Amino acid sequence: MTQPAPRVAGDTHVGKVRTANEDSMIVEPALGLYVVLDGMGGANAGDVASQTARDALRELVVQQRMHKEPKQLLEAAIQGACAAVNAAAQADRTRHGMGTTVVACLQVDPQRVVIAHVGDSRCYLLRGQRLQSLTRDHTIVEELVDRGLLTAEEAERHPYKNVLSRNLGAKPETRVDVLDLELKQGDRLLLCSDGLYGYASAEAIQYLVGSGDPPEQVARDLIDLALRGGGGDNVSVIVLEGPPLAASSTQVVRTSGAVAWWGRRQRFLQIARERGLTQNPICRGLSPDEALDVVALSLCEAIYHDLEKSTGVNVWTFAQNLAGGWFERNGEWSALRELVDILAMSARMVVDEIRGTDASLGFLLDVAVSRALVVAELAIGGLLADRLRAVDADLIRLHGAMQETIEAELAPEDTGSKFIDTPTIPFLRADRPVTSSGISAELVGGIEKTLTIARARTAPRATLVRDILAALESIACDDSGNFAQAVLSARELYGVRPVDDAGIMPLFDALDQARIITCASVHQISASDLLRAKVLRAISAAHQRLVGAMTGLVLEAVAPISDRLREAQQQTSELRDQVARAERKRAELERKFASTIDQSQPWDKRGTTEW
Amino acid sequence: MSTATPLTVAYDGLRPKILQRLLDLRSTLDPSLGRLDEPTARAQISAVLDHVGNFLTTGDLGLHRAFLHTFLAMRAAEAQGPAAVLAMLVAIGDTAAQVAQEEAATTSSGAELALMLTRVTASTARALNDLIADELERRLAQWGELAQRERRGAPPS
Numbered sequence: 001m002t003q004p005a006p007r008v009a010g011d012t013h014v015g016k017v018r019t020a021n022e023d024s025m026i027v028e029p030a031l032g033l034y035v036v037l038d039g040m041g042g043a044n045a046g047d048v049a050s051q052t053a054r055d056a057l058r059e060l061v062v063q064q065r066m067h068k069e070p071k072q073l074l075e076a077a078i079q080g081a082c083a084a085v086n087a088a089a090q091a092d093r094t095r096h097g098m099g100t101t102v103v104a105c106l107q108v109d110p111q112r113v114v115i116a117h118v119g120d121s122r123c124y125l126l127r128g129q130r131l132q133s134l135t136r137d138h139t140i141v142e143e144l145v146d147r148g149l150l151t152a153e154e155a156e157r158h159p160y161k162n163v164l165s166r167n168l169g170a171k172p173e174t175r176v177d178v179l180d181l182e183l184k185q186g187d188r189l190l191l192c193s194d195g196l197y198g199y200a201s202a203e204a205i206q207y208l209v210g211s212g213d214p215p216e217q218v219a220r221d222l223i224d225l226a227l228r229g230g231g232g233d234n235v236s237v238i239v240l241e242g243p244p245l246a247a248s249s250t251q252v253v254r255t256s257g258a259v260a261w262w263g264r265r266q267r268f269l270q271i272a273r274e275r276g277l278t279q280n281p282i283c284r285g286l287s288p289d290e291a292l293d294v295v296a297l298s299l300c301e302a303i304y305h306d307l308e309k310s311t312g313v314n315v316w317t318f319a320q321n322l323a324g325g326w327f328e329r330n331g332e333w334s335a336l337r338e339l340v341d342i343l344a345m346s347a348r349m350v351v352d353e354i355r356g357t358d359a360s361l362g363f364l365l366d367v368a369v370s371r372a373l374v375v376a377e378l379a380i381g382g383l384l385a386d387r388l389r390a391v392d393a394d395l396i397r398l399h400g401a402m403q404e405t406i407e408a409e410l411a412p413e414d415t416g417s418k419f420i421d422t423p424t425i426p427f428l429r430a431d432r433p434v435t436s437s438g439i440s441a442e443l444v445g446g447i448e449k450t451l452t453i454a455r456a457r458t459a460p461r462a463t464l465v466r467d468i469l470a471a472l473e474s475i476a477c478d479d480s481g482n483f484a485q486a487v488l489s490a491r492e493l494y495g496v497r498p499v500d501d502a503g504i505m506p507l508f509d510a511l512d513q514a515r516i517i518t519c520a521s522v523h524q525i526s527a528s529d530l531l532r533a534k535v536l537r538a539i540s541a542a543h544q545r546l547v548g549a550m551t552g553l554v555l556e557a558v559a560p561i562s563d564r565l566r567e568a569q570q571q572t573s574e575l576r577d578q579v580a581r582a583e584r585k586r587a588e589l590e591r592k593f594a595s596t597i598d599q600s601q602p603w604d605k606r607g608t609t610e611w
Numbered sequence: 612m613s614t615a616t617p618l619t620v621a622y623d624g625l626r627p628k629i630l631q632r633l634l635d636l637r638s639t640l641d642p643s644l645g646r647l648d649e650p651t652a653r654a655q656i657s658a659v660l661d662h663v664g665n666f667l668t669t670g671d672l673g674l675h676r677a678f679l680h681t682f683l684a685m686r687a688a689e690a691q692g693p694a695a696v697l698a699m700l701v702a703i704g705d706t707a708a709q710v711a712q713e714e715a716a717t718t719s720s721g722a723e724l725a726l727m728l729t730r731v732t733a734s735t736a737r738a739l740n741d742l743i744a745d746e747l748e749r750r751l752a753q754w755g756e757l758a759q760r761e762r763r764g765a766p767p768s
Contacts, residue, residue: 333744344733363722367708370729374701377736384743385694391750398757459685461651513690520687523753 008034009215010238013223015195016231022046023193023236024054024100032107033061036121036236038193040167041089041098049085049098053168056084057104070114071178074106078116078168078176085169099169103135103191110243113189115179119167122197124209125181126188131206134179138166162194187242188215192222195235199226215239250310257365258307260358264350265300271346272296280342281335282326295322299343303372307365312375319379327383340380344373402533439477439538446527446535447476453521454514464510465517467493468546472514475542486542490549507550515543618727619668621711621720626660628714629707633660640702659703666731676738683742693743697736704732 010027014020022039024047035057039050060077068076081102089098101119108114115123120137136142141161144150155161166174183189190209197205200222208221218239226235269292277283283291302314319340326336347369355362451473458465471489478485493507522536633656638645644652662678665671679700686696708728715721 333748337741337744363726367712367726367729370726370733371705374704374729374733374736377733377740378697378701381697381736381740381743382694384740384747385692385697388693388743388747388750391747391754395750395754395757398754398761401761402757457684458688462688465688509690513688516690517688 007215007241007244008239009219010034010036010236011219011223012236013195013227013231013234015234016227018234020047021234022050023195023234024050025236025238026054026058026104027238028058031058031061031065033058033104034107034191034238034240035102035104036191036193036238037100037102037168038119038121038195038234038236039098039100040164041095041169045089045095045098046100048088048095049100049169052085052088053081053100053102057081057102061106070106070108071180074104074114074116075176075178078102078104078118079173082118082168082174083172086172089169097170099164099167101164101193102168105189105191105238105240107240111183113181113183113240115181115189116176118174118176119164120162121191121193124190124192124205126190126206126209127184127186129206129210131190131202131209134181135177138164138177140165183242185243189238189240189242190222191238191240193234193236195231195233196222196226196237199229199232199235209239215241252361253307253364253368254310256361257368258304260354260361261307261350261365261369262300262304264354265297265304267353268300268346268350269296271349272342275342275345277339277342277346280339282322282331282339295339296343296346299347303347303369306372306375307368312372315372315375316379319376320383323380323383327387336380340376344376347373399533399536442531443534443538444477446525446531447473447538449525449527450518450521450535450539453524454517457517457521462510462513464493464506465513468510468514469518471546472518472539472542475545476538486545486549487552490546490553494550494553508547511543511547511550515540518543617720618724619664621724622664622667622728625707625711625714625721625724626664629710630656630660632710633703633706636702636706640699640706644699656703659700660707663704663707663728663731666734667727672734672738675734676742679735679739680742683739693739693746697739697743700735700739701732704728704735708732 008027008029010025012021012023012025024035024037024039026033026035028034035054037050037053039046039048039053041049057077057080060080061073064073064076085098085100089095101117101121103117103119103121103123104115105123106114106116115134117123117135118138120139121135122137123134124131125134136146139161140163141150141155141158143165144158145152145155150158168174188209190205204225205222208218208225211218211221213221219237222237222239223235272295273288273292277296278286278288278291280291283295286294299315299318302318305314306312322339323336348366351362351366351369354365451469454469455466458469471493475485475489518539519536522532522539525532525535527535630653633640634649634652637647637652637656644655647655659682662675666675682700683693683696686699687693691699708725711721711725711728713721715725
């Protein structure tokens with residue numbers, strides 16, 4: 001079984017001060033070899049040292065990797081590199097004293113690495129969001145600390161804190177520190193030169209390495225961090241990821257789930273065909289194969305793409321197109337419901353079959369496909385609601401048009417034919433006072449029925465709406481024909497309304513809600529259309545009166561404030577007049593002043609101004 | 612139903628967490644819920660969660676439909692359109708399923724509960740669409756009748 005390639009990335013930068021980059025790197029996943037080298041020495045010898053060591057180290061690993069254990073292999077390769085640099089320095093007097101640091105990582109398998117280093121290039125391990133250094137700098141000061149001759153604080157301020165005690169090239173051989181490390185899921189390794197940690201805080205480095213971003217991004221961000229910190233040295237970084245964390249359910253669905261779903265598309269089409277998709281009225285005019293292709297395969301593809309990207313946009317678009325097109329053709333809802341049910345059932349059967357072969361994958365797919373079906377229903381629901389709104393608007397328009405007809409029909413009632421619609425003897429009811437002939441018992445009954453239904457449709461907590469419905473009933477059933485009942489009801493409603501931060505807007509909102517509910521309830525009473533229209537008219541008139549009375553109360557309440565505002569406006573106006581008069585006078589004086597000066601005379605002999 | 616009991620128990624155990632999550636997210640779920648004070652919002656969301664629990668136990672589609680009918684009417688009385696009601700119920704179902712899925716790592720029935728809650732949400736969306744379609748059909752019939760009369764110029768009966 002082949003191991004997946006590790007996720008690794010390296011980056012290097014000359015920095016903001018140096019003119020040449022003396023760092024070198026090896027990033028070779030095929031060898032499992034990752035190395036950072038930081039060269040030093042005058043006359044451009046630093047880059048020669050790091051490159052010589054790099055080439056020698058790589059060559060030795062390639063040559064000896066089949067014959068040595070990883071730990072010995074890496075140590076031997078570094079010793080070989082040291083000898084090569086030393087030999088090169090000895091061969092050229094101008095390069096005498098050149099050397100390089102090295103930090104190297106040899107990946108044995110996804111769970112195991114060997115780390116080796118000489119000098120002050122470092123290796124960090126990020127584990128559980130905590131960054132720790134795996135290497136100890138080979139500097140004189142660090143060795144003094146190790147021997148207990150300096151404290152850590154003294155070392156930090158020591159003038160020789162950057163002087164290396166070991167490097168590759170100063171001598172033919174050096175001591176190499178080697179570490180065998182087992183990697184855990186989610187671990188990350190960082191190899192870097194001192195150009196990084198010398199110019200960036202440990203917290204910032206930890207934050208970036210632990211960000212979860214891809215290694216390429218982290219490497220770039222670390223270089224940027226060092227440059228923002230001054231960039232006083234060459235900077236090189238390598239970021240290596242350990243074994244990945246177990247895939248989340250979302251990732252499983254995105255990869256294996258999407259592939260499994262798409263692999264079963266023919267089965268999905270077959271089930272859809274067996275369940276009668278091709279006979280559905282929506283598919284009329286299409287051959288069975290076309291129907292399956294246009295409808296079933298499109299949904300299958302939409303679900304596949306949505307699974308891949310953890311989104312719902314493709315299924316949403318599919319459902320909108322399907323339902324939108326059908327509604328535009330005035331198609332019946334039952335056909336659409338049947339088609340969607342066939343598709344949903346087919347999808348569930350396919351998922352059940354996947355569950356049979358891979359229970360955990362099938363389970364996750366079941367959740368994902370169920371969500372896709374919810375998205376489809378949401379899209380269709382939006383279209384249905386839009387259509388409902390449009391039909392409601394049309395109904396209101398039609399009712400408005402018919403209102404004129406009713407007006408014409410009601411007109412003769414006022415001119416003498418009262419015996420037709422109005423009882424000669426006033427209608428008596430036990431539970432209310434005698435109504436006059438202006439409002440029929442039938443209409444009162446209609447209003448009562450409507451408002452009873454409206455009250456049943458009102459939420460129990462909407463007490464204000466209920467109060468308004470009661471007010472509307474008393475106003476609509478009042479035959480006096482004046483505003484008295486409306487004003488009384490408005491005062492009552494306004495009086496019980498607590499004055500709070502919300503002001504009077506909730507009251508007007510409730511008035512609006514009461515109107516909507518009553519208008520909807522009129523359609524539910526069992527009565528002739530004429531009576532319904534009369535009820536609607538009576539309640540609308542009552543509503544208008546109540547709103548009018550309420551507005552009057554509000555205006556009355558703000559009247560004192562309005563008076564004060566008017567007074568202030570009056571005062572402002574008077575002050576403006578005074579300012580204007582003063583301005584005119586000033587202009588007049590300026591003109592007068594100009595005319596008393598003889599322009600032909602020199603400046604000092606033009607005379608004085610007489611005011 | 613033999614499988615209902617463990618799921619219901621798991622659901623009841625998760626209910627406080629689901630309720631709290633919904634209360635925290637209520638402004639994004641539904642603007643009218645966001646405007647309510649916490650006790651009132653708690654009562655409204657609890658009503659939906661109660662019903663989801665009942666549906667998980669009984670699987671009674673008739674009761675489910677009746678609840679949705681009432682819920683739709685109540686929200687209509689508060690000037691909420693059917694699309695907003697649908698979006699809100701789906702959001703509540705999704706949040707509940709998400710909480711259950713988060714618990715799947717620690718409880719044995721969490722994953723199964725997440726699936727069941729997703730299916731309940733799908734049933735809810737389907738039933739609600741049927742209710743909206745019924746209402747639409749009724750009004751279209753009414754509209755057709757009125758339009759025909761208007762064309763004929765006849766007074767309403």
